[in-house]
Amino acid sequence: MDAFGALADPTRRELLDLLSRGERTAGELGSVFPSVSQPGLSRHLRVLREAGLVRARRQSRHRIYSLRSEGLAPVDFWISKYRGFWETELDALESFLDAQGRAGARRPTRRGTRDR
Amino acid sequence: MDAFGALADPTRRELLDLLSRGERTAGELGSVFPSVSQPGLSRHLRVLREAGLVRARRQSRHRIYSLRSEGLAPVDFWISKYRGFWETELDALESFLDAQGRAGARRPTRRGTRDR
DNA sequence: ACGATTATTAGCCCTAGAGTTATAGGTTCT
DNA sequence: AGAACCTATAACTCTAGGGCTAATAATCGT
Known part of the structure; x- marks a missing residue:
């Protein structure tokens, strides 16, 4: 396996x-x-x-x-190809929410994967 | 599943x-x-x-x-806990990528993590 | 309405995965 | 050597995953 x-x-x-x-x-x-x-x-x-x-x-x-953490590298490599995807999607969601109500100018910066 | x-x-x-x-x-x-x-x-x-x-x-x-890339977020979150390991131990992700054939860039994947 | 097209579900096999009990493999202590 | 301890393997059962064919659903063109 x-x-x-x-x-x-x-x-x-x-x-x-x-x-x-x-x-x-x-x-x-x-x-x-x-x-x-x-x-x-x-x-x-x-x-x-x-x-x-x-x-x-x-x-x-x-x-x-x-x-033996190296064994996880192929898995991380595979998923890394997708990492940008939900970041940009979440960014889009966030700006959508901004547009909905919050006047706040908090710009969603590209950030790590561990928030959420 | x-x-x-x-x-x-x-x-x-x-x-x-x-x-x-x-x-x-x-x-x-x-x-x-x-x-x-x-x-x-x-x-x-x-x-x-x-x-x-x-x-x-x-x-x-x-x-x-x-x-639906958000579905991958839990997986990425889980594996992100291990990401630092092989960097400090062996930097095996790089050797994995080398083994894949790519010329060794120091930071192979585009990463949003903010370690270091 | 009918037939053609596109895709999903149903009903099967068949194998692989995961759990169990019983047994075997090493190691230490006396 | 024998007993006690810790872990791995063997042999078996049961279920879930994945493949196939056949049947069903939904839509479009005529």
Whole structure:
């Protein structure tokens, strides 16, 4: 399964979110998902591994997982082609709203993707 | 199926790529994929519609599809949390783009983020 | 109204994904 | 070596995704 497929599952996305805050052992990751069985979680981790999104190393009896963020680069590259689209559309929406009521001259500047 | 799931299929990603260059009728989109039956393509378009990634309107006998880029915003937002990672770790996006064949521009994608 | 055109839905298969229990693989401790 | 621990794999079931053909819907031209 490629990276796009791996990201389709919410559990796996949450695993990546956890790992983005630091490496964790498989057991620690599993304890966050009481609803998922241990083998089930191991399988999710395997999918993430084979998609190149995490790596695992062994330390004593544990397996320590860490993020391999480069694996997300193709996904980000793909979506970056669209990034301008909704920015300009939202800008258009904003100026429409300006025209509707607000006399405010707040010019919508091109900005990052994280507002909204 | 949510947007992440919709993007997991390569045919659907290609459909979005086509629509990013302008609206197309269902038939025009289908002609690009001779390997996929017409009902099969219609199903992909339905998935994209229900995921909020495209919209369709009717014009005479045709159904004209167009991109709804805002639907991609949640995906971009999710991945934006990781964007800094590979820049600081490896700058792997650049190597990815190099591997794609493009001569290495220091800032390959047009980006609106305001890091640094 | 009828036939032609364009696209969607319905009704099937068939495979892949995700979950489960049971088992195996390593590692550490005694 | 054997027990305890942590994680991965095997074998199986069940469901959802995706493909196909056939049928249905909507529109246009005559």
